[in-house]
Amino acid sequence: MPLKTELTKGLWQINPVLKHGLGLCPALAVTVSAMNGLAMGLATTFVLVFSSLIIALIRRLVPDQVRIASFILIIATFVTIVDLVMKALFPELSATLGPYVPLIVVNCLILARQEIFASRNAPFRAVLDGMGAGGGFLIVLFVLGGAREILGSGTFLGSAVMPAAFQPWLIMILPGGAFLTLGVMMAIANVYSQYLEKREHKARQAKRMESFRKEGAD
Numbered sequence: 001m002p003l004k005t006e007l008t009k010g011l012w013q014i015n016p017v018l019k020h021g022l023g024l025c026p027a028l029a030v031t032v033s034a035m036n037g038l039a040m041g042l043a044t045t046f047v048l049v050f051s052s053l054i055i056a057l058i059r060r061l062v063p064d065q066v067r068i069a070s071f072i073l074i075i076a077t078f079v080t081i082v083d084l085v086m087k088a089l090f091p092e093l094s095a096t097l098g099p100y101v102p103l104i105v106v107n108c109l110i111l112a113r114q115e116i117f118a119s120r121n122a123p124f125r126a127v128l129d130g131m132g133a134g135g136g137f138l139i140v141l142f143v144l145g146g147a148r149e150i151l152g153s154g155t156f157l158g159s160a161v162m163p164a165a166f167q168p169w170l171i172m173i174l175p176g177g178a179f180l181t182l183g184v185m186m187a188i189a190n191v192y193s194q195y196l197e198k199r200e201h202k203a204r205q206a207k208r209m210e211s212f213r214k215e216g217a218d
Contacts, residue, residue: 006125010132016109017140018189023109026100027141028178034157037145039093041138043101047078048110049130052118056126059119071114072105079105109137147181148172
């Protein structure tokens with residue numbers, strides 16, 4: 001698979017949230033605002049990229065019997081780094097995200113990419129895969145948090161964006177708003193995927209018919 005595809009596939013083709021439903025706990029729990037979604041997405045991407053790098057480097061040295069335990073230990077190391085850095089540099093944001101930063105260690109998205117990809121590929125490809133999957137996760141959380149913040153608070157990244165007459169939708173800052181918004185995003189993603197599949201199918205049919213016409217002319 002081309003290196004470019006390794007980087008971009010996580011953004012849409014195998015987007016962890018929209019396509020596979022991975023990492024839904026932080027996606028639903030912390031995205032009351034765009035900043036929260038951005039922070040959680042960046043933290044998860046950092047852990048995913050660097051744990052993928054280390055696991056790809058030592059993949060041939062780890063016995064199968066302790067493979068998963070080793071992966072979790074490596075992931076936990078980078079989660080601890082992120083947690084301590086956030087507490088030191090961004091204490092308010094760290095307090096807002098609460099226990100969800102330490103819980104990155106059990107995010108099924110990260111362990112899935114280690115087991116499926118990083119442990120079976122070279123370090124550079126593993127890093128690209130981690131960046132792509134993390135980027136796809138970050139985009140979804142940022143959009144989800146932004147939509148909930150705009151409709152639930154009338155702000156975006158803390159700045160007012162809605163007219164003074166706008167009445168915030170209380171449900172958008174409640175858990176029900178997270179489920180509703182994510183459900184709409186997944187529905188849109190599914191409809192768009194079906195559109196792309198139909199377009200590709202028509203393109204293949206047109207190419208096949210063109211090939212038949214050329215063979216008939218010969």
